[in-house]
Amino acid sequence: MKAFVSLLLFVSSLLLYSFLAPKAGIVKSVFGQLPDGREVGLFTLRNAKGMEVQLTNYGGYIVSCTTPDKQGKPANVVLGLGTLAQYLKGNPNLGPIIGRYGNRIAKGKFSLDGTDYTLFTNPAGIHIHGGRIGFDKKLWTATLVDGAEPSLNLHYTSPDGEEGYPGTLDVDVTYTLQKDNALRIDYKAITDKPTVVNLTNHAYFNLSGQQTDVLNNEVMIKANKVLVTDRTQIPTGELRDVAGTPFDFNKPTPVSAHINDTTDVQIRYGRGYDHCWVFTNQSAKLKLGATVYEPTSGRLMEVYTTEPGVQMYTANHLNGMFRSPEGVAYTRRFGLCLETQHFPDSPNHPNFPTTTLRPGATYLSTTVYKFKVR
Numbered sequence: 001m002k003a004f005v006s007l008l009l010f011v012s013s014l015l016l017y018s019f020l021a022p023k024a025g026i027v028k029s030v031f032g033q034l035p036d037g038r039e040v041g042l043f044t045l046r047n048a049k050g051m052e053v054q055l056t057n058y059g060g061y062i063v064s065c066t067t068p069d070k071q072g073k074p075a076n077v078v079l080g081l082g083t084l085a086q087y088l089k090g091n092p093n094l095g096p097i098i099g100r101y102g103n104r105i106a107k108g109k110f111s112l113d114g115t116d117y118t119l120f121t122n123p124a125g126i127h128i129h130g131g132r133i134g135f136d137k138k139l140w141t142a143t144l145v146d147g148a149e150p151s152l153n154l155h156y157t158s159p160d161g162e163e164g165y166p167g168t169l170d171v172d173v174t175y176t177l178q179k180d181n182a183l184r185i186d187y188k189a190i191t192d193k194p195t196v197v198n199l200t201n202h203a204y205f206n207l208s209g210q211q212t213d214v215l216n217n218e219v220m221i222k223a224n225k226v227l228v229t230d231r232t233q234i235p236t237g238e239l240r241d242v243a244g245t246p247f248d249f250n251k252p253t254p255v256s257a258h259i260n261d262t263t264d265v266q267i268r269y270g271r272g273y274d275h276c277w278v279f280t281n282q283s284a285k286l287k288l289g290a291t292v293y294e295p296t297s298g299r300l301m302e303v304y305t306t307e308p309g310v311q312m313y314t315a316n317h318l319n320g321m322f323r324s325p326e327g328v329a330y331t332r333r334f335g336l337c338l339e340t341q342h343f344p345d346s347p348n349h350p351n352f353p354t355t356t357l358r359p360g361a362t363y364l365s366t367t368v369y370k371f372k373v374r
């Protein structure tokens with residue numbers, strides 16, 4: 001009888017665990033409508049470990065990313081907004097797809113195969129993050145793939161001449177939530193005319209679960225060089241050694257260690273860190289490029305990428321205007337961006353890795369943000 005009762009309790013506990021355990025998969029809900037009436041979706045991806053990522057097909061924003069701390073307590077580790085209306089009002093790129101060209105192009109001009117092109121520029125005379133209406137402001141076509149590693153494929157066709165870029169560009173961006181608590185982003189694009197492409201995601205990470213700013217974060221970047229910029233943060237073309245400078249993150253270093261070292265002109269230009277590091281390993285294969293560790297929560301984020309560089313931005317211009325759904329103000333240095341990419345202004349620097357895409361070729365790029373605790 002005792003054996004039967006023990007077996008019954010064991011089976012009951014298995015059934016209870018099966019009922020309560022997180023279910024992997026993807027769920028769509030309505031996030032809102034655009035002014036023209038088109039519906040915008042909110043897509044929730046979950047894995048069996050309980051990690052959850054919310055995405056929207058308006059701009060491909062990462063709305064939230066919930067991961068556990070060292071005590072097993074889950075919290076959102078990216079800066080996002082609570083409603084579509086807030087995103088539509090404009091925001092400092094809180095987690096969208098950036099394109100056609102992530103980062104800056106000097107004076108909004110470049111030449112390709114003997115033809116000069118002029119792009120939209122901001123009041124400072126710079127083309128940045130794809131222009132006036134970049135990929136972050138487009139409604140992408142969503143395709144859901146359910147399963148143990150759910151994914152969301154987003155597709156957009158950028159017409160020839162959009163924002164001044166040549167060629168019709170067909171773009172696919174696929175977000176996959178992996179079993180090992182990693183968010184994988186795969187980018188793919190083809191064109192019918194020679195053009196330039198540099199895609200990335202502009203997520204602001206806060207591994208404390210938005211409990212504090214990112215100054216205590218310990219960052220490692222596998223890079224021996226950083227791009228030097230002018231005062232408008234356009235690369236001069238020089239790749240400077242990081243050794244002995246505030247830009248040396250080859251060993252885990254708190255963000256606070258040198259971020260206010262205004263004796264370095266590059267720190268003054270960026271009001272902190274807003275620069276592109278050149279990975280020592282320039283392989284196009286997936287490789288570990290950077291890590292971020294938040295000691296209070298114990299969260300560790302590893303960044304793997306096929307890209308040759310990463311722009312680290314320490315939210316130097318956030319001013320508290322935007323808030324989390326819970327009311328937390330996004331103030332200066334409350335987030336940390338690690339935008340994997342080709343180098344800014346590459347079309348105007350022949351010594352930089354090329355960002356030219358030609359008909360018959362396929363643009364491919366992958367970045368993985370993997371979350372752990374220690």
